[in-house]
Amino acid sequence: MSSHKHPLGTVAELGEEAVGGLSKALSGELILPDHSEYNDARDVWNGLVNRYPAVVVRATGGQDVATAVSFAREHGLDLSVRGGAHQQAGDAVVDNFSAGGIASPIDISTGRLGPAVTSVPREGRFEMDRHPDTGYLLAGSALPEWDCLADVVMGVHSRFQSIFVG
Numbered sequence: 001m002s003s004h005k006h007p008l009g010t011v012a013e014l015g016e017e018a019v020g021g022l023s024k025a026l027s028g029e030l031i032l033p034d035h036s037e038y039n040d041a042r043d044v045w046n047g048l049v050n051r052y053p054a055v056v057v058r059a060t061g062g063q064d065v066a067t068a069v070s071f072a073r074e075h076g077l078d079l080s081v082r083g084g085a086h087q088q089a090g091d092a093v094v095d096n097f098s099a100g101g102i103a104s105p106i107d108i109s110t111g112r113l114g115p116a117v118t119s120v121p122r123e124g125r126f127e128m129d130r131h132p133d134t135g136y137l138l139a140g141s142a143l144p145e146w147d148c149l150a151d152v153v154m155g156v157h158s159r160f161q162s163i164f165v166g
Helices: 007-014 016-025 038-042 062-074 146-159
Strands: 029-031 056-058 116-122 125-128
Touching (some): 007 016, 016 062, 038 056, 056 062
Antiparallel strands (some): 029 056, 116 125
């Protein structure tokens, strides 16, 4: 007999208050096993993999990711990250930087951002302290839940040494 719990049992153990709190804290969508989109949300490119997560978070940004990671850690849930599609030619990964997007270095010990850079100058500059579209201060800003995110990244790195961190 399997030692794995049914996902609805895990959701029931978490309780309505915890699951409701997670849902309210997210900008994106929380998909539970009884949701009509659950099977599509848990589907991965490899048809041989058939897993049943207790919850699926469709994150709309970094804050949702940090919220989901914190929730999983707080409740002792296993966590997996699906970053999108899988395609051998690499077409599933967008290269926004070459198209004029920005990148900001992260101080790995503090989670603070450095000045952003771009490959296409904005107002004649390749480096900027503020986001060029929103005006949000980047340089010196701290990433939310950095300690938790750093633990996850370093954990992945320790298992897959070919992933570059730094």
